Amino acid sequence: MLLAELLAASERVAATRSRLAKIDALAQCLRRLEPSEIALGVAYLSGDTRQGRIGIGYATLKEARAAKRASSPRLTLAQVDEALASISQIKGEGSAAERQRLLAELFARATAPEQDFLARLLLGELRQGALEGFMLDAIAKAANLPPGRVRAAAMRAGGLAAV
Template sequence: MRVSELAETAEAVAATSSRLAKTDALARLLTRAEPDEIPVITGLLLAAPRQGRLGVGRRGIAALDVPHAAEPTLTIADVDHVLEELVGASGSGSAAVRTG
C-alpha cells in the first residue's frame, strides 16, 4: 500500500467530526491493507511506530529538505524499513543516519 493512501485517510479522519465517517474511512484503509501492513499503519496513525522511540524529533524531520515526488511511490513497507534503520542506528555516525 502506498503511504499516500494512509495520508489521504488521515486527512479525511481529521476533517470530519463524525465518528461513523472516521470509522468507515479507517475500516476501508485497513481492509485494503496487506495483513503485515496493519501493525505498521496502526502505529503510524497513532504516532506510535511499532519500532518504539526513534530518536528523531519533529524539528529534525521538518528540517529535512526532500523534494516531492511527481507521483506517489513510497510504500508502507518502505517507511517501515527506514524506521527499522533509524532504530538500529547507534554509535559513531548514528546522527548522520537520523538526519539523512
C-alpha cells in the same frame, strides 16, 4: 499499500467530527491493507510507529524536509517501516549524521503531503482525531467482529497493532 492511500484515510478522519464517519474511514482503509501491512497501518493511523521513538527531533526533521521530494506517490508502508527500522538501529559516534542521512533519503522518496504526515507521525503529533477507541471500533468493523472481542484481544496482545 502506498503511504498516500493511508494519508488520504487520515485526512478523511481529520476532516470530520462524526464518530461513525471516522470509524468508517478507518475501517475502509484497514480492509484495503495486505495482511502483512495491517499492524503497520493500525500503528500509523493511531499515531505510532513499530519502532517507537527513533531519536528524531524537530531540527533533524527540518533538515530532512529541506531535501528534494518526490513528485508522485510511490512510497509504501513497508518501505517506510524498513527505513524507520534502519534509523532506529543507529547508535554510537556519528549516529546523528547517519540518522539525518537516512531520514533525508526517506523524505526524498515522499511527496510534500507524505513528508508532512511522516513528520507529524515521528514527532507524535498526528492529531487526526482518531483515538484508540475509534481504531478499536474500526478494526472490529473491518474484521466483522464484535468490538468487545477486539478490545479483549488488544488487552491480551498489549496493543491494537498486534491484534
